[in-house]
Amino acid sequence: MASLAFPSLAKRATLSDGTSYGYVAHPSSKADAITFLLLHGYPSSCYDWRHQIKSLSAAGGCGLLSRLVTYIPDCLMGIVPISVGYIQPGLVDIDAINAYTESLFGYPTYGYWPWHNNEDAVKDCDEHPASAFTLIYAANPEDWKINMAPLDAAAEYVKAAAMRDVNNVDEAEIPDADRDCHLPTLLVVSEKDYITRADMNIATTKEHTPDLRVKNFADCGHWIQLERPDELHQLLEEFALELIDRKNS
Structure with missing residues (x-):
């Protein structure tokens, strides 16, 4: 790019x-x-x-x-x-964050993350680029509450790219005193x-x-x-x- x-x-x-x-x-x-x-x-x-x-x-x-x-x-x-x-x-407990934010706001803020970690996500995104772009850069911010944040909502709207815990090994070596x-x-x-x-x-x-x-x-x-x-x-x-x-x- x-x-x-x-x-x-x-x-x-x-x-x-x-x-x-x-x-x-x-x-x-x-x-x-x-x-x-x-x-x-x-x-x-x-x-x-x-x-x-x-x-x-x-x-x-x-x-x-x-x-x-x-x-x-x-x-x-x-x-x-x-x-x-x-x-x-360090590791982030997405399930815990989603459960906590849903209890606070009525929807899980990172419900799309587990889906992004799916093996098929890259292929799905390549097949639906227009839908992915429309969702990620939504004209109305309120759309994210419905189409992106809830569990499985983004997968139903469009297939997106994958993400993995690529920093885990490096971050595990950071001393506690240096984590802030x-x-x-x-x-x-x-x-x-x-x-x-x-x-x-x-x-x-x-x-x-x-x-x-x-x-x-x-x-x-x-x-x-x-x-x-x-x-x-x-x-x-x-x-x-x-x-x-x-x-x-």
Whole structure:
């Protein structure tokens, strides 16, 4: 996707095991500028960051990389989780989360996860790309409560891509003392995100990030970087300036 969406900025890195990653990089021309690492989640792509790549490239540098907080925290000045708050590394009990959220909200927020872990999921998604796109980028955020979050609802609407516990081995080696995030953190969430809910992510992130500030967008769905690009850019710039001031003080 990086080479298609940003051909002039796209690069590729190949790991020792042969895994190849495409990414976007735009170095800053300013020596003292902060570099923003924009991490997209599943099932989105770097194209979802197109507004921020454009605006942040003018303000500093930007790039798209993978999970870094618990592996090389010394390389980061702060983090800005968007929609999904900070979660400690380790196994996640999806069944327990679904049962708990259903008792709170009347529907399980991650009912689609077990289906995404099905062997047939990739094939199903390839066969129904239009339906998958329509569900993931729903025009009405309320649709997620009905068509995506409940158990088996997404499978009935469209078949989606697979996900596995690929980080379990690495995360099992992280000491307990390093499982919290001690970096300055700006959590950005939205009131109309009915899966990665603002109330749940604020509460969870507060447990594990002692240096936290929160921005909760009203009348906004899950894709904050697409729905509120200008406001998000302002937040990122202000947070970056705060980090520079703290570093220099």
